[in-house]
Amino acid sequence: MTSKVTTMRDAVADVVRDGDTVAIEGFTHLICFAAGHEIIRQRKRDLTLARMTPDVIYDQMVAGGVARKLIFSWLGNPGVGSLHAIRRRIEDHDPGPLEIEEYSHFGMVCRYVAGASNLPFFPIRSYYESDIPAVNPKIVPIASPYEDGEEVYAVPPLRPDVTIVHAQRADESGDAQIWGLLGCQKEAAFAADRVIVVCEEVVEESVIRRDPNRTVIPGVVVDAVVEQPFACHPSFAQGYYDRDNTFYLEWDRIARDAETLETWLKEWVHDLSSHADYLEKWGAAHWDALRPGEAPSGEVDYGRYA
Amino acid sequence: MSTDVSAELGYSKSEIMIAASARGLAGAKNCFVGVGLPNIVCNLAQRTVARDLQLVYESGVFGARPERLPLSIGDPTLVTGATAVTSMFELFAYYLQAGLIDVAFLGGAQIDRFGNLNTTVIGSYDAPKVRLPGSGGACEIAIHARRILVIMRQARRSFVHELDFRTSPGHSGDPAHDAARGWHGSGPTSVVTDLGTYGFDEVTGEMTLLTLHPGVTIEDVRDHTGWEPKVASDLGETPAPTTEELRFIREELDPAGVYTK
Numbered sequence: 277m278t279s280k281v282t283t284m285r286d287a288v289a290d291v292v293r294d295g296d297t298v299a300i301e302g303f304t305h306l307i308c309f310a311a312g313h314e315i316i317r318q319r320k321r322d323l324t325l326a327r328m329t330p331d332v333i334y335d336q337m338v339a340g341g342v343a344r345k346l347i348f349s350w351l352g353n354p355g356v357g358s359l360h361a362i363r364r365r366i367e368d369h370d371p372g373p374l375e376i377e378e379y380s381h382f383g384m385v386c387r388y389v390a391g392a393s394n395l396p397f398f399p400i401r402s403y404y405e406s407d408i409p410a411v412n413p414k415i416v417p418i419a420s421p422y423e424d425g426e427e428v429y430a431v432p433p434l435r436p437d438v439t440i441v442h443a444q445r446a447d448e449s450g451d452a453q454i455w456g457l458l459g460c461q462k463e464a465a466f467a468a469d470r471v472i473v474v475c476e477e478v479v480e481e482s483v484i485r486r487d488p489n490r491t492v493i494p495g496v497v498v499d500a501v502v503e504q505p506f507a508c509h510p511s512f513a514q515g516y517y518d519r520d521n522t523f524y525l526e527w528d529r530i531a532r533d534a535e536t537l538e539t540w541l542k543e544w545v546h547d548l549s550s551h552a553d554y555l556e557k558w559g560a561a562h563w564d565a566l567r568p569g570e571a572p573s574g575e576v577d578y579g580r581y582a
Numbered sequence: 583m584s585t586d587v588s589a590e591l592g593y594s595k596s597e598i599m600i601a602a603s604a605r606g607l608a609g610a611k612n613c614f615v616g617v618g619l620p621n622i623v624c625n626l627a628q629r630t631v632a633r634d635l636q637l638v639y640e641s642g643v644f645g646a647r648p649e650r651l652p653l654s655i656g657d658p659t660l661v662t663g664a665t666a667v668t669s670m671f672e673l674f675a676y677y678l679q680a681g682l683i684d685v686a687f688l689g690g691a692q693i694d695r696f697g698n699l700n701t702t703v704i705g706s707y708d709a710p711k712v713r714l715p716g717s718g719g720a721c722e723i724a725i726h727a728r729r730i731l732v733i734m735r736q737a738r739r740s741f742v743h744e745l746d747f748r749t750s751p752g753h754s755g756d757p758a759h760d761a762a763r764g765w766h767g768s769g770p771t772s773v774v775t776d777l778g779t780y781g782f783d784e785v786t787g788e789m790t791l792l793t794l795h796p797g798v799t800i801e802d803v804r805d806h807t808g809w810e811p812k813v814a815s816d817l818g819e820t821p822a823p824t825t826e827e828l829r830f831i832r833e834e835l836d837p838a839g840v841y842t843k
Contacts, residue, residue, distance in 0.1 A: 303641050303670060304656020328670075329718075350718035354654035355617045358715075366713045381640060381719040382674040389671055401679055402722040404765070405751035411707045456661045457641050458669045514658050521653040571662045 279448040280501045284551060287472050287500040288314040296437035297324040297347075299388075299468065300333060303459030304354055305514060308442040308474050309333050310507035310551040316340035317545055326436055328384045328460065332510065332527045335359040338374065339537050340545065345375035347434070349384040356524050360531035370534070378412060383431045385460045390433035391467030397430040404429075439468035441493060442508050444516060445483065446475040450498025453490040455573075456514025465493045471500075476516050478503040488578075504551050506563060517566040591796060593823050595735075595776040596842040597831055598795050601823035603733050603774045605631055607685060612636035612644075614678070614686035614723055617655050619733050622835045622842070623687070625651070629830050636665065638683060640719045642673045651835060674719065678726045681766035686727035688720055688750060688770075689734050692742045695789050695809050697732065697752025697770030697782060699724070700745040707747060717749050724750035729771040736775035742808040753787025760787060777803050779820055788812050793820040 282290075292298060292315055300308055312333040315323070319342070325334050326347040331354065337343055339361035346362065353359055365374035379387065386398035399418065409415040414432050419425040441461040443452035452473045454461065465471045473493060478501065484491060506513075510520035510527075530540050548554050555563065587594045593601075600623050607613060607627035615624045615637050625648070628635045637646040641656040645665025652659055661667055668677075677683060690699035691714050701720055705711030724730060730752075734740060752770050754760055760769070769787070773780040778794045791803060791813045803811055823831075836842045 304654050305641070305658070348716065350715050351713070352715035354656060356653075363713050367710055378716050380717040380721045381670065382679070382722045385671050385674060400722075401725065404725055404763070405748070405754070406717070406721045407702070407707075407748045408717060408721060455667075456658065457643070457656055457667065459642070460670050462669065463671060512658055514661055519654070519657060524653070568658065 280450050280495070280498060281448045281478060282500050282502060284310060284314045284474070284502045284504055285318075287502050288318055288320075291470050291472055291500055292318075292320055292438050294320055295322045297326055298438045298440070299326040299434075299436040299464045300440045301327060301459055301461045301464040302442060302508070302511065303328060303457055304331075304519070305457035305459065305512060306442040306454065306461070306508055307331055307333055307511035308440050308507050309509060309511060310504050310554070311440045311472065311474055312337050313545045313551065313554070315342055316541065326434060328381055329354065330359060330362060332359070332524060335361045335527070335531055336541065336545070338362050338365060339531070340541055343374065345377065347377045347379075349379045349381045351378075353524060353528060355521070356528050358528070360528070361534070361537060364534065377414070378408070379415065379431060380408065383415065384434070385463065387431050387434035388460050388463035388467045390431065391435040392463045395433060397432055399428040399430055401428055434467060436464065436468040438470045438472065439464045440472045440474065441465055442513065443473055443475045443493070444513055445477045445479045446473050446501055447481045447484050447495070448478055448501060449481070450493070450495035450501045451481070451484045451491055452493040452498070453484060453487065454492040455490060458492065462492050465497055468497075471498045472502065473498050473500070474502045474504050474507050476503075476505050476507075476513055506555055507551055509566075515568065515571075517563065518568055520566060591822065593828060594842060595795075597823050597828060598820060599733055599774050599776055600626060600831060600842065601827045602779050602820050603731060604827070606731055606772050606774070607632045607635060610635055610685045612638050612682070612684050614638045614640065614683050614727055615655070616687045616689070617653070618841050620687035620689075621652065622831065623733065625835050626827060626830055629834075630827065638673075638677065640670070640673060640723075642668045642670050644668065644673070644677060651840075674722065678719070678722060681726060681728070683723075683727045685729055685731060686723045687731050687733060688724060689732060690720075690749065692740055692745050693732065693734060693773070694742060694745050694752070695812075696755050696787050697730070697773070697789060698745055698748050699732070699750040699752065700747045702747040702749045704746055720750045724752070724769070725765050725767050727767050729768055732770055732773040734773065734775055736777045736803070736806045738806060738808050741806065753782060755787060757785055757787065777806060781814075783812065790814050791817060793818045795820045796822055
């Protein structure tokens with residue numbers, strides 16, 4: 277088996293290209309901030325950033341100047357409030373306009389499903405009597421070809437050039453296992469042309485094979501594997517570290533003021549050479565404090581059929 | 583304990599909103615929960631009027647048993663000990679769109695008299711004065727959950743005659759149209775604000791003031807509503823939160839007073 281294990285710097289340099297549509301997915305859980313920071317650090321440009329919930333990571337990336345367009349379904353800082361850098365771009369065109377294309381959650385999920393399944397569209401029972409289709413012509417009412425011709429809405433496939441997902445563990449060919457909130461990472465990975473899997477731990481293939489039901493993304497769709505513990509901070513990895521809610525609250529203060537945000541980006545992204553520096557800058561006590569207690573699952577017996 | 587507990591009444595505006603909303607969950611089997619107040623409401627209902635209530639989160643959790651109050655709907659405490667954790671496709675397709683969800687909470691920056699909600703923009707879409715988060719799952723929850731409960735603070739800028747943008751549909755104002763929709767959901771059935779509680783007229787679908795919170799007058803409601811509010815002929819008073827409800831809220835659900843201020 278050929279190893280795809282590489283560094284974050286090389287993975288982003290090789291896989292992410294200016295002008296790409298990039299999806300760093302993960303619904304609150306497993307959002308790979310370290311990959312976003314590396315994209316900012318490498319000063320990628322003109323990206324279309326797709327995510328159900330842009331979250332603080334896309335606020336940082338938009339502020340970092342990498343994006344020209346945003347595709348999303350819920351634009352906020354979960355549990356806190358607004359994403360101020362993105363709002364400045366949309367409301368005040370400061371420091372320039374940002375193109376947007378918006379859906380609902382189910383609409384975004386089904387765009388990835390259509391992309392992953394090689395379908396021209398996906399039909400859903402959303403958007404009835406909503407103004408959303410009026411501002412997004414890609415959401416189109418269609419009649420069922422069966423029976424009474426019932427009206428549903430079609431959403432188009434989303435096929436990112438690059439999807440970046442984080443997993444608790446993966447083997448060196450990219451077979452990735454995830455537990456906890458699954459979001460739409462599987463769909464976003466299968467839909468993409470190129471995939472980077474970042475993980476807390478690279479494990480032996482035998483570890484993956486012992487529990488195949490837990491494999492969410494198979495290595496066959498993966499181009500690069502990066503081992504990077506705590507890569508999701510301030511998001512979380514179930515069983516590894518907690519969501520850093522204090523930082524999410526703090527981001528509201530940082531991002532409200534463009535200059536404060538610039539200073540933060542310089543100090544926490546541009547002036548650091550890698551996520552290892554970021555971990556060191558926070559200090560070991562910070563990471564210790566985010567470790568959860570234990571709640572192991574019971575094991576199942578797959579049986580041996582020789 | 584929250585900081586704005588009225589000395590006269592012994593509870594805060596948020597606390598009576600939470601208590602009144604929780605009572606609205608009596609008998610519900612499952613509930614689609616949002617962050618903030620709805621989260622506390624559902625957890626209070628589990629301790630009082632709906633002990634078997636299954637908490638459902640759009641992040642993909644069915645039957646959550648949170649051991650702490652989550653800041654976001656994607657908190658790890660919702661996963662540990664849950665009945666099921668699913669992909670978001672499964673949650674929205676098999677649970678929500680298929681009609682398994684009894685009750686859901688929605689809110690917004692603007693609501694109109696028929697319970698239509700705006701969570702998208704203030705001002706025009708192309709040049710918004712305020713860019714709000716957008717739909718998330720709201721526009722589909724509004725259609726598919728059997729009934730919708732709304733919790734919002736009441737003000738003229740939020741209780742508006744005309745929405746700037748309709749993100750999620752409520753009632754149309756045309757009973758024949760509503761009956762012909764064929765949706766699983768029957769739309770908003772109640773609104774709880776810091777001033778009172780509302781139902782929706784069974785024929786016209788119009789928001790109707792059912793009770794005033796203690797100390798609130800009809801004039802207060804008119805001052806905070808962007809239309810002439812319809813008032814029930816048997817207008818009552820919202821029961822104050824009980825000692826037990828306040829104890830759960832203050833000691834177990836939000837001891838730091840993050841949401842109940």
